[in-house]
Amino acid sequence: xxxxxxxxxxxxxxxxxxxxxxxxxxxxxxxxxxxxxxxxxxxxxxxxxxxxxxxxxxxxxxxxxxxxxxxxxxxxxxxxxxxxxxxxxxxxxxxxxxxxxxxxxxxxxxxxxxxxxxxxxxxxxxxxxxxxxxxxxxxxxxxxxxxxxxxxxxxxxxxxxxxxxxxxxxxxxxxxxxxxxxxxxxxxxxxxxxxxxxxxxxxxxxxxxxxxxxxxxxxxxxxxxxxxxxxxxxxxxxxxxxxxxxxxxxxxxxxxxxxxxxxxxxxxxxxxxxxxxxxxxxxxxxxxxxxxxxxxxxxxxxxxxxxxxxxxxxxxxxxxxxxxxxxxxxxxxxxxxxxxxxxxxxxxxxxxxxxxxxxxxxxxxxxxxxxxxxxxxxxxxxxxxxxxxxxxxxx
Numbered sequence: 001x002x003x004x005x006x007x008x009x010x011x012x013x014x015x016x017x018x019x020x021x022x023x024x025x026x027x028x029x030x031x032x033x034x035x036x037x038x039x040x041x042x043x044x045x046x047x048x049x050x051x052x053x054x055x056x057x058x059x060x061x062x063x064x065x066x067x068x069x070x071x072x073x074x075x076x077x078x079x080x081x082x083x084x085x086x087x088x089x090x091x092x093x094x095x096x097x098x099x100x101x102x103x104x105x106x107x108x109x110x111x112x113x114x115x116x117x118x119x120x121x122x123x124x125x126x127x128x129x130x131x132x133x134x135x136x137x138x139x140x141x142x143x144x145x146x147x148x149x150x151x152x153x154x155x156x157x158x159x160x161x162x163x164x165x166x167x168x169x170x171x172x173x174x175x176x177x178x179x180x181x182x183x184x185x186x187x188x189x190x191x192x193x194x195x196x197x198x199x200x201x202x203x204x205x206x207x208x209x210x211x212x213x214x215x216x217x218x219x220x221x222x223x224x225x226x227x228x229x230x231x232x233x234x235x236x237x238x239x240x241x242x243x244x245x246x247x248x249x250x251x252x253x254x255x256x257x258x259x260x261x262x263x264x265x266x267x268x269x270x271x272x273x274x275x276x277x278x279x280x281x282x283x284x285x286x287x288x289x290x291x292x293x294x295x296x297x298x299x300x301x302x303x304x305x306x307x308x309x310x311x312x313x314x315x316x317x318x319x320x321x322x323x324x325x326x327x328x329x330x331x332x333x334x335x336x337x338x339x340x341x342x343x344x345x346x347x348x349x350x351x352x353x354x355x356x357x358x359x360x361x362x363x364x365x366x367x368x369x370x371x372x373x374x375x376x377x378x379x380x381x382x383x384x385x386x387x388x389x390x391x392x393x394x395x
Contacts, residue, residue, distance in 0.1 A: 011298050012044055014051075015044070015048045015050070015051040026231070026238050029238075029295060033291065038287060038291055041294040041324070042294050044294070045293070045294035045298055045324050048298055049297060049325050052327070057327075057363070058322055058327055058361070059328045059329075059367070060351065060355070060358070060367065060368065061330065061369065061370065062110040062112075062367070063113060063114060063370070064101060064104070064113055064114075064333060065114050065115075065334070066113055067115075068092065068093050068098055068116075068117045069092040069117035070117065070118055072118025095130075098115075102138070102139040102142055104334065105142065106139060106142065108351075110142070110332070110334075111142065111370070112142065112144075112370040113135075113143070114146075114179050114331075115146040116146070116147065116148050116151065116179055117151065119154035121154075121158065122158070124158065125166060128155060128170060128173070129170065129173040132144060132146065132175055135174070136174030144177070145178065145179050145370055146178070146179070147170065147178065148179050148181035149183075150181075150199060152167060152170075152207050153203065153207065163206075163207050163210060164210045167207070167214055168214060171214050175216065177211075177216050177217030177218060177219075180259065181221060182204060183204055184222070184223040184226075184263075185201075185222070185224070185228055185232060185236055186222075186235075186240070187201060187228065187239075188201050188202075190232055193226070205243050208243070208255075215251075215253055217256060218254075219255055220244075220255040221260065222258065222259070222260040222296075224261075224292060225262040225263040225283045233292065237295075237296060238299075240255065241299065241302060244303055245302060256304065256305060256371065257303065257372070258296055258300050258306055259306075259307040259330070260289075260293065260309065261312040262283055262312055263284075286317045289313055289317065290320060290321055293306060293325050293326055296325065297324075297325030298325070305327055307329070308326040308330065309330065310329060310330055310357075319358075319360065322357075322361045323361060323362075329358060332348060332351055333348045355380045365377055
């Protein structure tokens with residue numbers, strides 16, 4: 001039996017309950033990346049999804065993004081959203097402007113706002129505390145996942161507080177969770193190349209663990225396509241998996257999910273590396289993205305949910321990912337400015353569209369919140385139900 005077949009055979013035995021857990025090594029992951037056919041990876045990852053989430057349910061979230069400022073001093077080469085301090089296109093929104101966006105979400109029954117911005121060099125901790133407390137007062141039913149680890153690091157630098165002190169004060173003001181943004185590749189060799197001003201992989205994870213220790217909701221993310229090796233992609237997953245083991249043991253509160261997507265190259269300075277005589281291979285196509293999703297489902301045995309990324313890959317590819325390891329299709333978003341600034345044109349969908357995508361994959365939509373608490377799911381309607389396929393055969 002070839003090596004990749006043996007690795008997948010062990011995974012399939014575990015998924016069927018025929019053996020104890022077989023934890024993949026970094027070498028196993030690289031072997032699957034290099035040698036395993038996509039169809040075989042997807043079949044094994046789909047079996048794992050079914051074993052972890054019986055009932056063929058795929059979750060989705062009704063939420064929106066709010067980007068409260070685009071002022072940033074980090075200058076990541078792959079980011080087309082940020083503006084340096086003092087730029088004519090820079091902005092920082094008022095509480096009333098942000099609150100109006102919350103009200104629009106409440107009007108459609110949404111449950112979470114994901115609020116991120118840049119690393120602002122001037123805003124004091126009191127500005128953030130006042131913002132959060134006022135939003136919580138005006139919109140008590142909305143969960144607030146706010147400020148990625150690099151923003152927490154930036155606030156700490158401005159205020160002279162530790163990152164743990166910043167997180168604790170923001171939690172007291174009303175923050176419910178920390179978004180997983182800013183991870184990109186948790187391999188310092190890659191980070192130093194594409195975002196040398198950003199904190200290290202270890203600092204990103206330390207801040208996430210501090211958030212987990214306080215009971216905040218967290219997710220892990222991964223951006224691929226920077227020209228990294230397969231070993232570096234698996235090393236990123238291994239770092240997440242090891243941290244998850246520690247977080248569950250210490251606080252019973254680890255990452256809820258893992259979300260990966262390709263770097264968007266269309267209009268940013270990083271994408272210009274892909275032009276001219278000295279071009280290197282950047283970016284990721286649909287088949288490689290689907291391979292990454294399937295491997296992440298098999299490798300990350302202690303992360304419950306794998307999310308498909310429709311904003312970067314489109315609804316069609318995200319739908320395919322649901323039958324290759326992903327059990328969540330993300331959220332409605334309503335508004336998105338960071339990824340869309342890099343050239344993506346589709347930045348919001350309706351709940352009905354997400355339901356339709358799930359149903360047409362032969363699966364059952366289930367509404368959730370950012371903590372993955374499940375809600376009664378609105379009916380898809382006769383038109384959507386007529387399009388539903390029977391659930392795939394269990395194997």
